[in-house]
Amino acid sequence: RSMSSVTIPPPPCMLRPLEAPLRYLFGPGPSNVPPRILTAGGRPIIGHLHPEMYEIMNDIKQGIQYAFQTENNMTIAMSGSGHAAMECAVFNTVEPGESVLVAINGIWGERVAEIAERMGANVHTMVKTPGGYFSNKEIEQAMEKYKPVLFFLTHGESSAGLCHPVDGIGDICRKHNCLFLVDTVASLGAAPIFMDKQNIDILYTGSQKALNAPPGTAPISFNDRACHKMFNRKTKPVQICLYHHTGPVSGFFALRESLAILAEKGLEESWRKHKEVAAYLYRGLEDLGLKLFIPERDLRLPSVTTIAIPEGYNWRELLAYIMKHHQMEMTGGLGPSIGMVMRIGLMGYNCEKTNADMALHALADALKNCKKSKA
Numbered sequence: 121r122s123m124s125s126v127t128i129p130p131p132p133c134m135l136r137p138l139e140a141p142l143r144y145l146f147g148p149g150p151s152n153v154p155p156r157i158l159t160a161g162g163r164p165i166i167g168h169l170h171p172e173m174y175e176i177m178n179d180i181k182q183g184i185q186y187a188f189q190t191e192n193n194m195t196i197a198m199s200g201s202g203h204a205a206m207e208c209a210v211f212n213t214v215e216p217g218e219s220v221l222v223a224i225n226g227i228w229g230e231r232v233a234e235i236a237e238r239m240g241a242n243v244h245t246m247v248k249t250p251g252g253y254f255s256n257k258e259i260e261q262a263m264e265k266y267k268p269v270l271f272f273l274t275h276g277e278s279s280a281g282l283c284h285p286v287d288g289i290g291d292i293c294r295k296h297n298c299l300f301l302v303d304t305v306a307s308l309g310a311a312p313i314f315m316d317k318q319n320i321d322i323l324y325t326g327s328q329k330a331l332n333a334p335p336g337t338a339p340i341s342f343n344d345r346a347c348h349k350m351f352n353r354k355t356k357p358v359q360i361c362l363y364h365h366t367g368p369v370s371g372f373f374a375l376r377e378s379l380a381i382l383a384e385k386g387l388e389e390s391w392r393k394h395k396e397v398a399a400y401l402y403r404g405l406e407d408l409g410l411k412l413f414i415p416e417r418d419l420r421l422p423s424v425t426t427i428a429i430p431e432g433y434n435w436r437e438l439l440a441y442i443m444k445h446h447q448m449e450m451t452g453g454l455g456p457s458i459g460m461v462m463r464i465g466l467m468g469y470n471c472e473k474t475n476a477d478m479a480l481h482a483l484a485d486a487l488k489n490c491k492k493s494k495a
């Protein structure tokens with residue numbers, strides 16, 4: 121056979137049209153993307169170095185500064201998922217051998233601890249079962265003991281449905297010469313966060329939750345303390361994250377539109393709406409006889425609600441029923457919360473009482489039609 125002949129034929133699947141059904145994305149993300157953002161993402165591509173693109177990147181920077189409530193100059197949208205931002209934060213600020221303290225109360229702290237460990241940091245963890253939270257006193261005691269250069273906390277713990285208090289922790293970190301890194305992938309736009317006022321040194325989020333953009337771009341911001349640590353390191357970072365590359369132009373168009381929607385609506389209104397719809401959902405869930413996983417109302421994450429698995433039911437069966445009969449995604453737990461919770465996310469554009477009603481109706485239908493085992 122000649123070297124130039126094709127031996128692998130076109131795969132039959134490629135000769136069929138793309139199938140991507142319309143689905144209600146009422147899980148912990150991604151959320152549905154509104155037509156306005158889809159349209160922005162569908163605009164003709166321009167070069168990533170064209171002047172218009174610089175302007176768009178600058179708009180995005182300002183949109184993130186508003187969403188994060190920060191004046192940090194080092195504020196960018198990364199090409200990548202929330203995990204990419206998580207890695208970027210740790211890889212760039214921590215050097216091998218340095219001490220890192222991670223608060224674990226669900227899967228996201230576990231992930232950060234693993235990333236930091238793999239890059240050679242000396243990782244110390246504070247661990248609570250999913251839904252648990254840490255007092256400032258506990259955090260300060262651990263900081264005195266381990267003397268970390270970086271402390272990680274998840275603001276919106278989406279695997280547990282917990283919104284962790286942040287006030288005062290930034291000050292404790294400063295006192296102990298430690299950087300404060302906060303994950304707001306699941307909470308940004310849904311629950312208040314004030315990067316500058318709360319003395320958060322590094323903050324990141326994702327595009328696909330309350331911002332309602334497609335997955336793949338991740339806003340991140342570093343303050344002067346974090347930049348100083350990054351630019352004065354003795355060793356080169358394991359991974360260069362802030363480098364020149366061909367950015368995901370369509371993703372940035374969409375992200376710009378999602379930040380514009382947030383700016384038009386206003387942060388306060390977005391936070392208020394998430395809280396209002398979440399409270400409405402809680403009432404409906406309780407009326408169905410379901411128990412909310414986080415007992416303290418003030419600690420519940422307004423974007424992702426966790427329900428204790430109702431006794432006698434198989435959670436996988438309930439979720440499969442809802443997907444099959446209602447074209448609706450709800451999910452189970454993740455990492456340590458698997459088998460403990462079912463999760464409903466109503467984020468950004470999806471955050472409406474009518475959607476809460478649809479989710480409640482689907483759940484009621486599943487509870488009625490899925491077998492309850494006596495086991």
Ligand code: PMP
Nearest residue numbers: 201202203228276278305306326
């Ligand atoms: N942190 C939190 C709190 C999240 O909810 C998620 C996504 N579920 C991530 C990080 C990871 O983001 P991504 O899936 O975009 O990598």
